[in-house]
Amino acid sequence: MGEEELKWVMVVVVVFVVGLSLVMGMKMVELLWWRPRRLEEHFSKQGIRGPPYRFFLGNVKEMVGFMLEASSKPMIPHNSHNVLPRVLSFYHHWKKIYGSTFLLWFGPTPRLTVSDPDLIREILVSRSDAFDRYESHPLVRQLEGDGLVSLRGEKWAHHRKVLTPTFHMDNLKLLIPYIGKTVLKMLEDKMKVAKASSSLSSEEEEIEEIEIDVSEWFHTVTEDTITRTAFGQSYDDGRAVCHLQAQQMTFAAEAFRKVLIPGYRFLPTKRNASSWRLDKEIKKNLVGLIKKRKESSLEEEEMRRRRRKKDDDDDDDDDDGQHEYCKDLLGQMIKASTPANEIVEECKTFFFAGKQTTSNLLTWTTVLLAMHPEWQELARHEVLRFCGSRDIPTSRDHLAKLKTLGMIINETLRLYPPAVATIRKAKVDVELRGYKIPQGTEILIPIMAVHHDVKIWGPDAAEFNPARFMDRARSPTGFIPFGVGPRMCIGKKLGAFGGKANHRYPAPAVQV
Numbered sequence: 001m002g003e004e005e006l007k008w009v010m011v012v013v014v015v016f017v018v019g020l021s022l023v024m025g026m027k028m029v030e031l032l033w034w035r036p037r038r039l040e041e042h043f044s045k046q047g048i049r050g051p052p053y054r055f056f057l058g059n060v061k062e063m064v065g066f067m068l069e070a071s072s073k074p075m076i077p078h079n080s081h082n083v084l085p086r087v088l089s090f091y092h093h094w095k096k097i098y099g100s101t102f103l104l105w106f107g108p109t110p111r112l113t114v115s116d117p118d119l120i121r122e123i124l125v126s127r128s129d130a131f132d133r134y135e136s137h138p139l140v141r142q143l144e145g146d147g148l149v150s151l152r153g154e155k156w157a158h159h160r161k162v163l164t165p166t167f168h169m170d171n172l173k174l175l176i177p178y179i180g181k182t183v184l185k186m187l188e189d190k191m192k193v194a195k196a197s198s199s200l201s202s203e204e205e206e207i208e209e210i211e212i213d214v215s216e217w218f219h220t221v222t223e224d225t226i227t228r229t230a231f232g233q234s235y236d237d238g239r240a241v242c243h244l245q246a247q248q249m250t251f252a253a254e255a256f257r258k259v260l261i262p263g264y265r266f267l268p269t270k271r272n273a274s275s276w277r278l279d280k281e282i283k284k285n286l287v288g289l290i291k292k293r294k295e296s297s298l299e300e301e302e303m304r305r306r307r308r309k310k311d312d313d314d315d316d317d318d319d320d321g322q323h324e325y326c327k328d329l330l331g332q333m334i335k336a337s338t339p340a341n342e343i344v345e346e347c348k349t350f351f352f353a354g355k356q357t358t359s360n361l362l363t364w365t366t367v368l369l370a371m372h373p374e375w376q377e378l379a380r381h382e383v384l385r386f387c388g389s390r391d392i393p394t395s396r397d398h399l400a401k402l403k404t405l406g407m408i409i410n411e412t413l414r415l416y417p418p419a420v421a422t423i424r425k426a427k428v429d430v431e432l433r434g435y436k437i438p439q440g441t442e443i444l445i446p447i448m449a450v451h452h453d454v455k456i457w458g459p460d461a462a463e464f465n466p467a468r469f470m471d472r473a474r475s476p477t478g479f480i481p482f483g484v485g486p487r488m489c490i491g492k493k494l495g496a497f498g499g500k501a502n503h504r505y506p507a508p509a510v511q512v
């Protein structure tokens, strides 16, 4: 190549590189500056305002600031349940300035915050086809698995259909004796330890008062219940898997608390290596378990089914241990010929979605009962009245009879919803009650804010008053601890046995 030609090649390369950089630079400026400004104006013209967009970070820095400030203050005064300013501090702050529907920026992504029940109903129910569930952070995704929570479209509908029978009340009822036995065993073990460490020597002597750390119980009982729901007859093998998943959750929670450096999760740090090892072990265990279950003789399955049917027909006492096997996640998915890797992901999802939420509910219910002994007394009285003559509740003690307990659970879910918010993303341009929402806009639904709204719940919204759930008609649209619509929590009946989400939304648009 001659000198002249080489010069021209160099010129072309430089022009190409400079041109490409310019195009990319312009794209970045468009994405990080002009688009947010245009969208800000678009929403502002419709009367929706919010904190101004800041280059690249949006309002994230301010949100972190609000969070840090709120958590640096002393905990709320004794007996107050006004926790919203602490839990959703950014919402509490900006709602006062911009109203209940406002726009904030999560980096360069617009996030419309909506707490009006009618708008929420449109987003989650009547126009749910226009929205997708928000895609979690990769770290969370790795942990929560590619199951129902994150699946979309046809695949989601198929999995939901396959798994729905597992969560029918008739099926879940089969678990009640097991849950009761787990609790009873924990209590007996505790009593033994307490007796051994007390000065009392005689077996007959009663221990009047002992202090028990119940948080560990709540984790055990939820883990145990989810294991039974997921693995049914393979409970013993399933326990090992759930144990590994509990460890994995601790790793992820730790990692999440640290500052997120992009790509950090791929570095071979000690914690990442342990997490990868755990992940591999979980998968290996699950694949083995699936194989084992598939191999178990069809004849045996048939015999079990016949025995269950016979017991149902006889209307016999179905809580005497005969009904060992319910329609578990594993069985349902194997029956539907679901590929092993999808079953693995779904197991992860169940554990992730069910464990923390349910143990949180148990924890807060206990705290609230301790703070409000008058309700504790009513609940105890009711439980003793309906289940008192037996050691543990059975499915014959219709949970529907435990009305006071149901009200207490609902009020706990209202004040301290385990999922404080949910997020959707507009798949297409969509119009909601006159608001034009462009494709790609995220919608933040602050569940806890809806539950604490005085406009919905009255001036005593921050008070613990389970009696408000006596009047079912009073709060038809403002109570959504399990979400609502087609993507409502599938584990609702398991998470709050008998706790009835009190709303009047129409049935899910998607038939499952």
Ligand code: HEM
Binding pocket: 124, 148, 149, 150, 160, 226, 229, 349, 350, 351, 353, 354, 355, 357, 358, 361, 417, 418, 419, 422, 423, 480, 481, 482, 483, 484, 486, 487, 488, 489, 490, 491, 492, 494, 495, 496
């Ligand atoms: C008190 C306990 C629980 C609470 C408060 C709760 C709350 C929620 C909420 C708010 C959603 C999201 C709804 C939405 O975005 O529209 C959800 C979804 C989900 N929950 Fe729960 N949950 C609880 C227990 C459970 C349990 C025990 C399981 C399973 C063992 C479970 C499995 C799921 C699954 C799989 C989804 C995704 C459903 C779908 O998209 O089709 N949850 N839950």
